[in-house]
Amino acid sequence: xxxxxxxxxxxxxxxxxxxxxxxxxxxxxxxxxxxxxxxxxxxxxxxxxxxxxxxxxxxxxxxxxxxxxxxxxxxxxxxxxxxxxxxxxxxxxxxxxxxxxxxxxxxxxxxxxxxxxxxxxxxxxxxxxxxxxxxxxxxxxxxxxxxxxxxxxxxxxxxxxxxxxxxxxxxxxxxxxxxxxxxxxxxxxxxxxxxxxxxxxxxxxxxxxxxxxxxxxxxxxxxxxxxxxxxxxxxxxxxxxxxxxxxxxxxxxxxxxxxxxxxxxxxxxxxxxxxxxxxxxxxxxxxxxxxxxxxxxxxxxxxxxxxxxxxxxxxxxxxxxxxxxxxxxxxxxxxxxxxxx
Numbered sequence: 001x002x003x004x005x006x007x008x009x010x011x012x013x014x015x016x017x018x019x020x021x022x023x024x025x026x027x028x029x030x031x032x033x034x035x036x037x038x039x040x041x042x043x044x045x046x047x048x049x050x051x052x053x054x055x056x057x058x059x060x061x062x063x064x065x066x067x068x069x070x071x072x073x074x075x076x077x078x079x080x081x082x083x084x085x086x087x088x089x090x091x092x093x094x095x096x097x098x099x100x101x102x103x104x105x106x107x108x109x110x111x112x113x114x115x116x117x118x119x120x121x122x123x124x125x126x127x128x129x130x131x132x133x134x135x136x137x138x139x140x141x142x143x144x145x146x147x148x149x150x151x152x153x154x155x156x157x158x159x160x161x162x163x164x165x166x167x168x169x170x171x172x173x174x175x176x177x178x179x180x181x182x183x184x185x186x187x188x189x190x191x192x193x194x195x196x197x198x199x200x201x202x203x204x205x206x207x208x209x210x211x212x213x214x215x216x217x218x219x220x221x222x223x224x225x226x227x228x229x230x231x232x233x234x235x236x237x238x239x240x241x242x243x244x245x246x247x248x249x250x251x252x253x254x255x256x257x258x259x260x261x262x263x264x265x266x267x268x269x270x271x272x273x274x275x276x277x278x279x280x281x282x283x284x285x286x287x288x289x290x291x292x293x294x295x296x297x298x299x300x301x302x303x304x305x306x307x308x309x310x311x312x313x314x315x316x317x318x319x320x321x322x323x324x325x326x327x328x329x330x331x332x333x334x335x336x337x338x339x340x341x
Contacts, residue, residue, distance in 0.1 A: 024060075024287060032306060059085060071153060100319040129160045157187060162190070173242075174211040179238060181246065189256070222279070
């Protein structure tokens with residue numbers, strides 16, 4: 001972690017102690033909820049779960065640069081921590097995983113496909129890159145309505161940058177100079193395909209020059225560096241400076257999902273070696289070293305995160321499933337029914 005730019009000092013980029021502690025709590029909560037999803041799947045209580053271990057710092061830092069009540073987030077399926085960071089609660093996360101009636105989507109959306117109009121969280125499609133034309137559309141609406149001080153933050157993994165809709169969205173955003181930031185969370189794996197097998201130029205941020213927009217790569221294992229990079233791009237977008245392409249380097253420690261066996265395409269030794277970069281204990285150590293938190297306060301925070309996760313799990317699991325009669329609601333506007341002529 002590269003937060004120490006001078007001996008004995010911590011480069012904060014304007015972040016205060018409360019914000020630094022909030023980022024650590026986000027990271028701890030993201031990891032705890034991630035683990036809970038995998039546990040529930042193995043217990044046969046939920047059919048599917050996705051993990052984001054290794055992305056915690058990147059997402060906590062990016063969330064801190066998001067302006068709640070103004071900005072729009074167009075996430076992808078591995079953005080648990082980013083969604084938590086902009087205001088989604090653990091209870092809402094668990095309602096989605098359990099597919100309960102009181103979920104924002106009525107229990108009908110795929111797990112990890114969160115949405116909330118109240119906090120500016122756009123829904124995600126399982127079809128990679130399909131959310132990006134919607135994201136640039138939202139940015140176009142902001143520009144068309146001359147709503148200064150707002151921007152769209154869209155995210156994806158490195159694999160998504162090989163999709164046609166990604167290129168089309170980037171080109172559209174550039175041509176119209178939209179208030180749009182494309183944040184690529186490069187974890188080096190597109191499910192089972194390594195970065196070297198999907199692109200000849202592995203530095204994704206360099207594509208920005210071809211679209212005529214600024215580009216930047218940063219250390220996604222460092223939440224403070226991430227915050228600085230995302231804030232710079234979002235501030236530019238909000239002030240009329242146009243779109244940016246920023247690439248955060250991280251790593252996916254878990255399998256792609258509970259349906260994936262990652263040992264078929266990478267070794268356990270490789271993953272253990274990359275675990276040395278684990279952003280969660282690294283950031284804990286930084287905050288303790290610089291007096292932002294004591295080891296006892298970190299331990300208390302961990303326990304509080306576990307308590308909140310347990311309470312959210314129990315409360316969500318106790319909720320009823322959607323009613324069968326609701327199957328055809330929210331498909332079309334009005335009272336139209338598919339069996340009626």
